[in-house]
Amino acid sequence: MIHNNKGWLSSVIMLMLFILPSKVFSELELHISKSAGDGIPILIAPISRGFNSIIDADLKRSGRFTSIYLKKGAILPAFGVHLSPTILQSIKAEYIVRGRVSKAGLDIELIDTSTGIPIAKYRIANGNYRRMAHKAADKIFERITRLKGAFDTRLAYVTATGRHQNKHYYLYIADSDGYNPHIILNSDQPIMSPSWSPNGSQLAYVSFESGKSAIYIQNIFTGKKRMVSGHKGINGAPSWSRNGSQIAMSLSIDGNSEIYLLSVHNGVLKRLTNNRAIDTEPAWSGDGRSIVFTSDRGGAAQLYKIPAYGGKAKRMTFVGNYNSAADIVGNKIALVRRNGGQFRIAIMQMGGAGADIISKGQYDESPSLAPNGTMIAYATQRKGHGKLVVVSDNGKSKQELHTPEGEVREPAWSPYIR
Amino acid sequence: MMKQLTLAQLYLLTLFLSILTLSGCSQLQNKKSDKNKMTTTTRINKSGGFKGKSGLLGSSTGSGGLSGTGSDILGSSSTTGLDSQDINASTLGVDADAQAATDALMAEGKKYTPADINNPKSILSQRIIYFDYDQSTILEKYKPILAAHAELLANYPEMRIRLEGHADERGSREYNVALSERRAETVRQYLSFKNVGSEQMEIVAFGEEKPLVPSHNDTAWSKNRRVEINYVTY
Numbered sequence: 001m002i003h004n005n006k007g008w009l010s011s012v013i014m015l016m017l018f019i020l021p022s023k024v025f026s027e028l029e030l031h032i033s034k035s036a037g038d039g040i041p042i043l044i045a046p047i048s049r050g051f052n053s054i055i056d057a058d059l060k061r062s063g064r065f066t067s068i069y070l071k072k073g074a075i076l077p078a079f080g081v082h083l084s085p086t087i088l089q090s091i092k093a094e095y096i097v098r099g100r101v102s103k104a105g106l107d108i109e110l111i112d113t114s115t116g117i118p119i120a121k122y123r124i125a126n127g128n129y130r131r132m133a134h135k136a137a138d139k140i141f142e143r144i145t146r147l148k149g150a151f152d153t154r155l156a157y158v159t160a161t162g163r164h165q166n167k168h169y170y171l172y173i174a175d176s177d178g179y180n181p182h183i184i185l186n187s188d189q190p191i192m193s194p195s196w197s198p199n200g201s202q203l204a205y206v207s208f209e210s211g212k213s214a215i216y217i218q219n220i221f222t223g224k225k226r227m228v229s230g231h232k233g234i235n236g237a238p239s240w241s242r243n244g245s246q247i248a249m250s251l252s253i254d255g256n257s258e259i260y261l262l263s264v265h266n267g268v269l270k271r272l273t274n275n276r277a278i279d280t281e282p283a284w285s286g287d288g289r290s291i292v293f294t295s296d297r298g299g300a301a302q303l304y305k306i307p308a309y310g311g312k313a314k315r316m317t318f319v320g321n322y323n324s325a326a327d328i329v330g331n332k333i334a335l336v337r338r339n340g341g342q343f344r345i346a347i348m349q350m351g352g353a354g355a356d357i358i359s360k361g362q363y364d365e366s367p368s369l370a371p372n373g374t375m376i377a378y379a380t381q382r383k384g385h386g387k388l389v390v391v392s393d394n395g396k397s398k399q400e401l402h403t404p405e406g407e408v409r410e411p412a413w414s415p416y417i418r
Numbered sequence: 419m420m421k422q423l424t425l426a427q428l429y430l431l432t433l434f435l436s437i438l439t440l441s442g443c444s445q446l447q448n449k450k451s452d453k454n455k456m457t458t459t460t461r462i463n464k465s466g467g468f469k470g471k472s473g474l475l476g477s478s479t480g481s482g483g484l485s486g487t488g489s490d491i492l493g494s495s496s497t498t499g500l501d502s503q504d505i506n507a508s509t510l511g512v513d514a515d516a517q518a519a520t521d522a523l524m525a526e527g528k529k530y531t532p533a534d535i536n537n538p539k540s541i542l543s544q545r546i547i548y549f550d551y552d553q554s555t556i557l558e559k560y561k562p563i564l565a566a567h568a569e570l571l572a573n574y575p576e577m578r579i580r581l582e583g584h585a586d587e588r589g590s591r592e593y594n595v596a597l598s599e600r601r602a603e604t605v606r607q608y609l610s611f612k613n614v615g616s617e618q619m620e621i622v623a624f625g626e627e628k629p630l631v632p633s634h635n636d637t638a639w640s641k642n643r644r645v646e647i648n649y650v651t652y
Contacts, residue, residue: 163632190627193592212622213595234599234623237592250592252623255603257596278596294593300552301593325590336590343588363634365590384634410591 028178028388028401028408032060036396039066040094040144045076047099051106054133055097055140057177058151061399062141062374063392068093079109083116097140108136110143119143130179150370151176154414155377156194156203157388161406171205173220176370176413178388178401184220194410195238195247200417204228204238204247215249217264229262237281241308242288248272250280250293259293261308272310283326283333284308285350292316292333294324303335317348319355327368332393334367334376345378347393358395368413377411530570532577535649541566545647546630547605548640551586554600556608564605567647568612580620581605582646586639587626598645599623605645620650 042065044052059065068091070076077083079100096111106124111117122139124132131152138149153176161168171185171194185191189208196203197217204217213235218225229235233252240247245264250257259272259282273279277297284291288308295304295313301324304313317323322338323346331350336343339357345367348355361380368377377390386407390399402408534540545567547560556564571577583602585594602621610616631638 190624192595192625192627208624208627233621234595236595250596252596252599257599278593278600280592280596281590294590296593301589322589324593338589363588381634 028174028181028403030178031400031402032057032398033400034396034398035060036063036066036392036394039064039396041066041068041092042095042097042140042144043068043070043091043093044097045070045099047106048101049129051099051101051133051136052097054130054177055099055137058134058137059141061151061177061390061392061397062145063394063396064141064145064374079107083111085116088113088116095140095144099136106132106136108139110140128180130175130177134175134177147374148372148416150372150374150413150416153371153417154200155368155388156196156205156412156414157408158191158194158410159403159406159408160190160386161403171203173203176390177399184218184223185225192410193237194412195240196412196414197240198242198244198415200414203412204240206236206238215247217247228264228267233257234280239282239284241284242286248282248284248291250282259291259306270310272306272308273313281325283328285328286330286332292326292328294326303333317355318353325366329369329371329373332369332373334369334378336365336367345376345391347376356395358391358393359389361389364389366410368411370413371415375413377413379409379411528573530566530573532570532574532649534570542570545649546644547647549601549643549645551639551643552589552597554597554604556604561608564608565612568609568614571609571615571618572613575615575618576651578618578620578650580622580648580650582628582648583621583623583625584628584630584642584644584646585626586642587629587634588639589626591625591627595623595625595627598625601643601645605647 042059044056044067046052056067060067076087076096076098079098083096091113093113096113098109098111100107104123105126108122108124109118110120112119120139120143122136124135126132134152137151141147141149141151154173155176155178156171156173159170159172167188169187169189169191170183171191172181173184174181184203185205185207187207187209189211192206194203194205201221202217202219204215206213207216210230214227215229215235215238216225216227228247229249229251231251231253233255234250234257236257237250238247239249247262247264249260249262251260252258256276257278257280258274259279261270261272272291275295275297277295279293279295281294282291283293285305290305290307292303292305294301296302298315300321303316303323303326305316306313317335320337320339322343323335325336327334328350333348333350335346335348337346337355337357342362343364344357344361345359345364346355346357358376359378359380364378364380366379370376374393375390376393377388379386380389385402386409387400387402388408388411390401391397530540530542534542537543541563544563547556547563549555549557571579581602583598583600585598599621602623606619606621609619626642629638629642630644631641
């Protein structure tokens with residue numbers, strides 16, 4: 001009866017792939033638990049189809065703006081119409097945003113209330129409704145803060161439902177605010193560690209669908225996937241290089257986890273570390289020239305840095321007896337730090353010594369920075385259930401995302417998308 | 419209704435279901451289902467074993483009784499001057515079949531048989547060992563369990579095991595995968611030292627992804643930091 005000659009390699013699994021546009025699943029429940037009270041005051045006037053609410057929520061999430069609303073019953077002169085000094089003075093905001101929906105798309109004007117003159121006008125071409133609003137928010141954010149906006153981006157994350165034998169794992173992609181979730185992989189074996197390609201069209205991830213870990217890359221639009229690493233032992237922690245040509249990963253070909261670089265094009269492997277300790281969780285530095293990874297070679301998990309062409313690893317963290325899971329944007333590093341018995345998310349600067357703890361949970365993990373570094377998504381637990389949190393880098397705004405059933409974990413923030 | 423099933427019954431149910439699935443699979447393979455990827459495995463374990471099969475070795479566990487009889491006779495033998503071969507001959511008469519089976523095993527130096535894996539009275543029914551936090555050192559109390567499995571495996575080189583490493587949920591996920599692999603690797607090295615062939619063992623590291631107890635406290639964590647010895651074929 002048992003005809004399988006591959007032995008343990010196989011398990012009783014049924015695996016179904018849902019191609020991205022074909023199926024939409026339950027949305028994450030969204031809850032803004034904190035927003036900046038001392039941010040730049042801004043008023044987003046009502047825009048048809050509710051564009052203003054999405055723009056307003058985006059700016060709030062950045063931790064840099066405080067929303068100002070019109071008094072009940074008050075109406076602001078329409079898009080393009082001059083604002084009198086009386087009106088301007090009555091609105092306690094530094095900026096006013098007005099919008100208009102036309103056949104061409106969404107027109108936005110940003111008005112400085114000290115002069116009443118529009119300092120910028122934008123036209124967002126027709127497209128996905130929520131993405132149009134995110135694009136508008138990006139423009140406004142960039143014009144005021146001089147930082148590139150990252151609202152029109154995506155989050156990948158893993159959910160798990162059911163218990164024991166009935167457990168199911170899903171790999172999701174949603175907008176950065178949790179809307180428009182799509183399942184791109186569904187398995188009854190664990191799915192881990194999603195990592196975006198730099199152009200935002202592909203995900204690398206770990207799946208145990210074959211009974212053991214292997215790294216796959218999958219096009220998020222076509223759903224097409226292929227295995228890129230299925231060695232004996234661990235195939236873990238993929239991290240796509242800045243130019244997309246390589247994936248850093250942790251392999252244990254010799255029985256112990258080491259950092260390797262895999263060429264995406266020709267499959268050539270290059271070993272970076274050689275140590276009896278655990279070496280895992282590689283992350284590319286902002287300039288793409290070095291790899292930051294977790295190692296317990298000093299006796300406990302700490303972050304180390306090694307040139308991407310190989311060389312000597314240098315320890316980076318000295319505070320706390322557990323530092324791991326680095327994610328890097330520019331010079332900013334998000335990481336997990338144990339503080340007493342608590343695992344929390346910390347932010348440090350490349351080359352810097354200190355770090356700011358930005359989370360308050362007991363078991364916070366998997367930090368992922370927005371491509372402009374202004375927001376961090378991470379996983380936390382509440383009442384024994386995994387959920388996601390998005391905080392601004394200044395800690396002033398906080399948004400929680402959770403599924404009605406099961407657990408959400410391992411958020412991975414996409415790069416800028418086109 | 420499911421809630422009323424005992425743990426043992428659940429394991430049995432799982433066994434039967436997987437057998438059903440396996441046979442279903444072999445039929446499906448002929449039908450070439452192209453929508454679902456399906457693979458099969460022979461998975462026989464989970465700690466606790468299959469209680470329904472208890473007593474399987476009942477006939478050969480007469481060794482306790484045998485030695486008791488033996489010592490009585492030996493006690494008298496010192497006075498009568500009977501040699502040991504005669505005593506053996508007389509004990510054989512007590513339970514010839516059991517003694518023959520034991521002799522056959524002893525002749526080959528085999529203390530355990532594959533059937534012991536499913537015998538709750540056998541140490542081989544214990545197939546999970548636990549670890550301290552962030553540690554991969556094998557605790558002394560688990561060494562007899564590993565030694566017993568090593569003995570079985572060394573005597574049955576065609577048997578295969580899969581060592582599944584696990585970690586508790588604290589710390590980052592990929593670090594825990596590496597930690598759980600190190601635990602499984604420590605067990606592999608121990609078994610290898612006890613003459614288990616390297617081709618008999620495979621390691622899978624699951625990190626914190628498959629907790630045995632899905633709670634978030636010390637008790638659950640202590641059960642989740644583990645290596646499972648899963649017999650794949652025998």
